[in-house]
Amino acid sequence: MAGFHRLFIANRGEVAVRIARSCDALGITPVFGVSEADRGAPWTEGREQVVLGPARSTHSYLALARVVQAARQTGCSALHPGWGFLAENPRFAGLCEQHGVTFIGPPAHVMRLMGSKTPAKHAMAAAGLTVIPGSDGILASLDEARRVADEVGYPVLLKAESGGGGKGMRAARAASELEQAWNAASAEALAAFGDGRLYLEKLIEGGRHVEIQIMADRYGGVVHLGERDCTIQRSHQKLIEESPSPVLDPDERARTLAAAVEATRAIGYVGAGTIEFLLDQSSGGPGVLRFMEMNTRLQVEHCVSEMRSGVDLVREQICVAAGHPLSLTQDELALRGHAIECRINAEDPAKDFRPSPGVITKWEIPSELEQVRVDTHVREGYEVPPFYDSLICKVITWAEQRDAACDLMIRALEQLTCEGVATTIPMHLEILRNEDFRAHRYDTRAIPGYSAPTAPAD
Template identity: 80%
Template sequence: MAGFHRLFIANRGEVAVRIARTCKELGITPVFGVSAADRDAPWTELGEQVGLGPARSTHSYLALDRVVQAARQSGCSAVHPGWGFLAENPVFAALCEQHGLTFIGPPAHVMHLMGKKTPAKKAMGTAGLTLIPGSDGILEDLDEARAVAEATGYPVLLKAESGGGGKGMRVARTADELESAWSQARAEAMAAFGDGRLYLEKLIEGGRHVEIQIMADRYGNVVHLGERDCTVQRKHQKLIEESPAPVLDPEERARTLAAAVEATRRIGYVGAGTIEFLLDQSGAGGDGQAGVLRFMEMNTRLQVEHCVSEMRTGIDLVREQILVAAGSPLSFTQDDVELKGHAIECRINAEDPSADFRPSPGVISRWQAPEASRFVRVDTHVRSGYEVPPFYDSLLCKVICWGEDRDAACDQMIAALEALEVEGVKTTVPLHIDILRNADFRAHRYDTRALPGAKS
């Protein structure tokens, strides 16, 4: 493996293990940056470890200078940010490059462009993706918001320019609600992001969340690995992802996949990325035609659910990320990508669904994962005796299953989850099994407003 001999993993847990295993296959030494809470955690046995600071992520995993310093002092030449933490921080990407470290991700200026909502929409619209109707850019004031809302038609959604995670968003269903929504969205955006700028979109209700997996190299080669449906969510947190999307017109799929590839090429993207869409099943203008995929945003990083695409294609996306960052062209072309069967993923968290998803940190006294096979994959950093810390995301593992069709994949997943044994903490396994058995889920009768079988 030419290029990198030591790679710094600026993350923890399941994603750190995922990256480390591919490093090992490529002959690269993985070096984990760890907080005090993760020091000598079982998963760090896969490589070397360097301390970043206290347990709180603000003083460890999110401390840009500490991460860069640790990477340099440990003799690494590249940094993989995984997802979350600093993965979509253009300042961090630029800082890595300034200190001679290869950032495994897109160029900082591309990350900055896609991180700002209105420039990203403009760039993707110009490249041919269908947009959600709304303002052309940042709204100057409440009067402009009123004018755009009237032209767009109620209900509308006010969104923070620097937003994320559902913060800085407010719905106005009528003109009478707009002023209050404007004030609340601006205040929340200022508090969360230090940026009170807003834009406006038509509120599309009853839609489906669909995303397209992209991979690009430094030489203008861009391919897609199909789409994933991520509609099953709770408070903007995805629970189940699958590919292909169960409800999608074949012509709309083909058109948007091609447009997504072209859009990615035009912005000079490098690495793995995901373009997210809302499937407006009412059709353009509500005229009853087939659903339209409307661009929402681009995630400039590896996604948690990337393994769904890996199960359908057999392509290791982390391997491609590392090779591309080292200067190699993509190892495959679009014609090489075979999208086979159906794949589905369940994210298993240490949470109690019966108690409003309250986190359940503690020691896992027993852990037995289902047996891996060509039909079942389990990505995890957990084993018996592992203590789930209270400081970070509660993800314990991802179970990914493949079948010849959707029903076969769902049945395989139910069997795998029933074989997963976890004692010592509460998990979301029972909820996932209930959803997978739900008649509405099997018949595609659900959208982003509620979990299948739950009331809106």
């Protein structure tokens, strides 16, 4: 790629390995920025690397100036932030550009627009997407929250304007609960984000979480890669993703996919992004997709869309950032079959998902099954550090039909061996074998086939 001979990867673990693989395919030299804890880790072997700082991410992976300086000093003309850490930080994106490093992601002003929840909702509504009923912007006071709640009807949800990950979010099921929810949400948002401002939405219970994968270039070219259903979650962290959604009405799918493309074009978006929706079935019928937010980065579950489309999204990201148009149009993009992904974490579901750092003493992945993809940075002898996200691998399967993709996933997880640390594999197998999951009788309120362990009696 002209102009991108060296690319700095400002992330770690599985996503760093994923980005490096696309760099290799393009003939670009990847350079890893790592913390002291990741220095010399197995996934960095054979790669150029530079130490950003101590194990604590605030002094390494989140240190904006250090990361940009490292990219400059290693001769990298582009930087990929992966996901998490600095991937959706408009200040960081702007800092890269100021120092002559191409940030592989949307322009900083677009990231800033979509990172603010209220302007994002206004922009998406103006572009034709259906939004969740609620306040027309940030709430000025508790009294205004009461008035809006009375208009949209209880239950309602107070949400942080600068929030994410479920922080600064409280439900009120009746007017008597609103003041307590307001105080709790505002205090938590202020502590977590330095911004206690709130807005209000109608709480839609029994919905499903659906997201649309978007890819856009600098010349107005925009395509979608279909939708993903990521309803199976715990504490707002996705566990299983699949595409297509097994419950989405075909007409609603077609309408929203087209509107998502136009909305992406209207805001001047560039790169990979995901528009997230809640499938509202509260009034009966097939349900309506209501806009929640836009993730202005590559997502963990992008592999699901890659398996259905055959498109390398990271490669497209890099090429688009280098000034190339998209490699294909919507008419040329074919979505086939059904894909499903399980995120495997070093956590113990039997102990309230307590992280399980330690040395992996045995590691074997399913290598002989067709249409199975395992994305990982792990190998035997790898020590899972206690400092970062506990994701150790993603298993993705593809088949012509959903049931076949689920059956293949069960076989793949049964063959995946990980000893030395606890993992979420047993929980995933419970879900995949559950009748309600197979018949897609579930929503965001519960995980089908899985019950949290009961605390032992005193």
